[in-house]
Amino acid sequence: MLHYILFHQREIGEATLEHIWLVGISILIAVAVGIPLGILMTRKPRLRTAILGSANIIQTIPSLALFGFLLPAPWLGARAERIAIVTLALYSLLPIVRNTYTGIMGVDPAVREAAEGMGLTNGQLLFQVELPLAASFIMAGVRTATVISIGVATIAAAIGAGGLGEFIFRGLAMVNNQLILAGALPAALLALGSDLSLGWVEAGLTPPHV
Amino acid sequence: MQSMTDNSSHDGESSPAGNVVEFRRVSYRAPNGQKVLQDMDLAIQGGETLVLLGRSGSGKTTSLKLINRLLQQDAGEVLVEGKPTTQWDLIQLRRRVGYVIQEAGLFPHHTISKNVGVVLRLEKRSRSEIRERTDEMLRLVDLDPAQFGKRYPYQLSGGQRQRVGVARALASDPPILLMDEPFGALDPLSRNELQQQFLRLRDRLQKTIVLVTHDIREALLLGSRIGLMESGTLIGSYTPEQFKVSDDPAVRAYIEAFGGC
Numbered sequence: 001m002l003h004y005i006l007f008h009q010r011e012i013g014e015a016t017l018e019h020i021w022l023v024g025i026s027i028l029i030a031v032a033v034g035i036p037l038g039i040l041m042t043r044k045p046r047l048r049t050a051i052l053g054s055a056n057i058i059q060t061i062p063s064l065a066l067f068g069f070l071l072p073a074p075w076l077g078a079r080a081e082r083i084a085i086v087t088l089a090l091y092s093l094l095p096i097v098r099n100t101y102t103g104i105m106g107v108d109p110a111v112r113e114a115a116e117g118m119g120l121t122n123g124q125l126l127f128q129v130e131l132p133l134a135a136s137f138i139m140a141g142v143r144t145a146t147v148i149s150i151g152v153a154t155i156a157a158a159i160g161a162g163g164l165g166e167f168i169f170r171g172l173a174m175v176n177n178q179l180i181l182a183g184a185l186p187a188a189l190l191a192l193g194s195d196l197s198l199g200w201v202e203a204g205l206t207p208p209h210v
Numbered sequence: 211m212q213s214m215t216d217n218s219s220h221d222g223e224s225s226p227a228g229n230v231v232e233f234r235r236v237s238y239r240a241p242n243g244q245k246v247l248q249d250m251d252l253a254i255q256g257g258e259t260l261v262l263l264g265r266s267g268s269g270k271t272t273s274l275k276l277i278n279r280l281l282q283q284d285a286g287e288v289l290v291e292g293k294p295t296t297q298w299d300l301i302q303l304r305r306r307v308g309y310v311i312q313e314a315g316l317f318p319h320h321t322i323s324k325n326v327g328v329v330l331r332l333e334k335r336s337r338s339e340i341r342e343r344t345d346e347m348l349r350l351v352d353l354d355p356a357q358f359g360k361r362y363p364y365q366l367s368g369g370q371r372q373r374v375g376v377a378r379a380l381a382s383d384p385p386i387l388l389m390d391e392p393f394g395a396l397d398p399l400s401r402n403e404l405q406q407q408f409l410r411l412r413d414r415l416q417k418t419i420v421l422v423t424h425d426i427r428e429a430l431l432l433g434s435r436i437g438l439m440e441s442g443t444l445i446g447s448y449t450p451e452q453f454k455v456s457d458d459p460a461v462r463a464y465i466e467a468f469g470g471c
Contacts, residue, residue: 108313
């Protein structure tokens with residue numbers, strides 16, 4: 001086994017980088033969309049069910065099906081990675097949106113009242129009080145999303161988007177366990193590694209003894 | 211209902227000189243439709259400490275929040291420095307009015323110094339000025355800046371946190387100070403200590419203060435005037451001496467129920 005991996009280390013290395021790239025870009029997109037959506041929910045309670053519901057529904061669609069649905073889409077369908085990135089971003093949305101909302105709503109009402117009473121504007125309240133206090137929650141959402149994405153991204157190989165899934169699908173087709181492991185092991189390590197490192201970031205963002 | 215000042219006329223546009231805060235037939239209904247305040251009149255003169263006394267649900271806290279427009283009345287007018295709160299720029303209004311609440315509401319992710327300097331930073335004062343002023347405020351409430359400045363709120367006792375809350379509210383030197391049960395969550399010892407400190411500060415700073423409490427002893431101790439509230443309106447205002455000997459049935463009832471003095 002080790003033999004196999006060493007023998008193919010270059011290929012595996014490339015696939016790993018591809019994998020990281022797919023996940024990284026999609027998480028960035030999910031953060032850029034998900035955090036504002038989470039904030040919007042705290043400001044417009046009416047939108048809460050709609051946003052959370054949509055993110056929930058997306059999450060229930062099997063990933064393979066979601067990859068498939070997007071194939072005929074214009075522009076997106078032209079390149080497999082685009083579909084993969086959009087799908088992964090959609091999957092990552094729920095934990096990020098939910099944790100942003102929960103984190104902000106968890107801010108002590110007395111703190112919010114004092115802030116408003118001192119004349120902080122809505123933006124100042126958000127950036128100086130709510131987001132810093134919710135940061136570790138939001139990071140926990142990003143962490144969950146990343147770990148899920150690393151797993152789901154292996155399936156993106158089914159539509160030809162590359163990444164470590166290539167080995168897994170090839171191995172499945174050829175009934176070759178070594179090949180499957182050559183994809184699965186690095187993916188698992190990647191997931192563990194990002195879980196750990198993002199866990200550290202999360203701990204660093206936790207306000208002192210809140 | 212009797213008006214709280216003899217000279218307040220309800221027909222003029224501007225309030226009589228000396229009224230820093232004035233309520234004119236103010237009504238407020240909670241979001242659930244319940245009437246909280248009804249036709250409340252109130253006039254607070256510059257430099258006095260008015261204690262709003264009343265049981266839970268009498269509308270004390272609501273009245274307070276109408277002054278810095280954390281809530282907005284459905285009818286009537288609330289005037290601050292002669293200008294209806296609805297015509298004030300909201301941020302300007304809140305900078306003129308310091309606000310102290312029961313649990314202090316300190317920012318848990320900021321050090322004590324940073325907490326005290328919040329408004330100063332928003333006002334973009336210079337760094338040295340902020341440091342100077344912050345230290346001054348901490349000393350004012352008997353907290354050593356060197357010892358406490360770099361700590362976080364969770365490292366302080368409830369009484370110390372409340373002092374920081376007062377220091378924070380005073381930092382930008384607002385002429386009006388609103389205090390909502392500021393000593394309500396403290397143990398009797400710290401409470402007593404902070405009340406004494408409050409009296410010293412009150413005499414020294416000459417702010418117009420509105421303090422809400424349900425504690426009759428606290429009201430008698432801290433107020434230069436006591437406004438008794440019941441079911442959404444002010445039923446009368448008294449100096450502590452008048453209050454103690456008043457034969458108004460509402461006052462007697464309150465004293466019998468809560469005071470026993």
